[in-house]
Each structure stands twice: as C-alpha cells, then as structure tokens.
Amino acid sequence: MSEVRKPRDPVTGHIKALAKGFKYLIEPNRMTLDYPAETMKLPPNYRGFFTVDDVKCIGCSMCEMVCPPEAITMVPRIVGSGGKTLPAESAPQDQKAAKRTKRPVVNWGKCIFCYFCVDVCPVDAFRPTGVHDVAFYTDREYRPTYEEYLNPPEDPYKSSKKVVSKADKKRGVSYEPAP
Ligand code: SF4
Numbered sequence: 001m002s003e004v005r006k007p008r009d010p011v012t013g014h015i016k017a018l019a020k021g022f023k024y025l026i027e028p029n030r031m032t033l034d035y036p037a038e039t040m041k042l043p044p045n046y047r048g049f050f051t052v053d054d055v056k057c058i059g060c061s062m063c064e065m066v067c068p069p070e071a072i073t074m075v076p077r078i079v080g081s082g083g084k085t086l087p088a089e090s091a092p093q094d095q096k097a098a099k100r101t102k103r104p105v106v107n108w109g110k111c112i113f114c115y116f117c118v119d120v121c122p123v124d125a126f127r128p129t130g131v132h133d134v135a136f137y138t139d140r141e142y143r144p145t146y147e148e149y150l151n152p153p154e155d156p157y158k159s160s161k162k163v164v165s166k167a168d169k170k171r172g173v174s175y176e177p178a179p
C-alpha cells in the first residue's frame with residue numbers, strides 16, 4: 001500500500017520562503033538581463049524577421065506550400081522595368097504585354113520563424129535580418145502589404161548594450177559585454 005503523504009506545514013513553508021528571500025536580498029543572485037538597456041548579441045544565423053528580394057524571387061510559391069501555419073500569402077504582381085514588380089492592378093492597357101507573377105507576403109502574427117520558407121526557396125530570395133525584438137500595436141501592423149513587407153521592421157534596440165551569457169556556477173547565468 002502506498003504511503004499517504006503528510007500535508008505540508010504552512011508555517012514552515014512560509015519561514016523557508018522568507019529565509020530564501022532574505023538570503024537573495026543580502027546576496028543578489030540576478031539571473032535576468034537588464035532589458036532593454038542590455039540585449040543579447042545574436043548569432044549571424046538567428047531566425048528573425050526577414051524580407052524577400054523582389055527581383056530574385058521567381059514567384060514559384062514553394063515557400064507558401066511549406067509554411068506550417070499558412071503565414072505566407074502570394075500576391076499578384078506584374079514585372080516592371082529592371083525586373084522589379086508592381087501591383088497587378090498597375091498592368092498596362094495591353095494586358096498581354098504584362099508578364100504576370102506572384103510574390104510572398106508574411107503575416108507576422110502567424111509566422112513561427114521556422115525558416116522552412118527560407119530553406120526551401122530555390123533561388124535563395126529571402127533576406128534574414130536577425131531582428132526579433134519588435135512589438136506591433138495593431139492587428140493591421142502584423143499583416144504588412146507587399147510594399148511594407150519589403151522593408152521589415154528595424155531593430156528598436158540598436159543602441160542598447162550588447163551582452164553574451166556565461167554559465168556561472170555560483171550565480172547560474174551571468175552576462176558580460178559582447179566581444
Ligand atoms: S518562417 Fe516558417 S512560419 Fe514563418 S513564413 Fe516562413 S515557413 Fe512560414
């Protein structure tokens with residue numbers, strides 16, 4: 001027969017919790033980052049926001065097909081001068097002369113930053129930025145137009161102190177200035 005556990009003594013539990021709090025008051029054991037004054041230096045291959053090279057993309061839709069949360073929408077475009085694209089509604093009167101294509105737009109509210117789209121692209125058209133600390137205020141901002149998507153969000157903490165984490169036996173994790 002399994003042993004029945006005794007209920008915890010609430011008084012002892014509170015005393016232990018207070019003792020621990022007092023210990024950290026005397027000897028702070030900070031394990032958190034002083035964010036946003038300090039931000040982590042990210043590796044070059046970090047999966048942050050990304051944009052697409054409008055000229056390089058061939059509109060194959062493979063990125064749309066592999067996207068697990070269906071965050072990519074292909075929007076109709078026409079190829080303009082220099083290979084850059086224009087909204088499909090800008091097609092010239094002679095519809096036959098307009099070379100029609102498609103381009104991907106990412107819904108940041110759905111994207112899980114898995115980078116399946118980046119990896120599958122046959123022409124390496126996606127451009128990772130490494131930026132990730134971005135908050136949007138409205139639902140509309142999560143869903144950029146194609147033109148907006150070509151200019152992904154800028155890093156709002158460019159000027160913050162960059163640090164790297166270090167395992168510390170006594171403190172758990174500590175942070176030091178990035179080299
Ligand atoms: S990173 Fe992943 S979730 Fe985001 S758009 Fe690409 S395939 Fe979709």
Ligand code: SF4
Nearest residue numbers: 057058060061063121
């Ligand atoms: S970004 Fe790459 S995978 Fe997506 S449509 Fe363009 S060429 Fe195809």
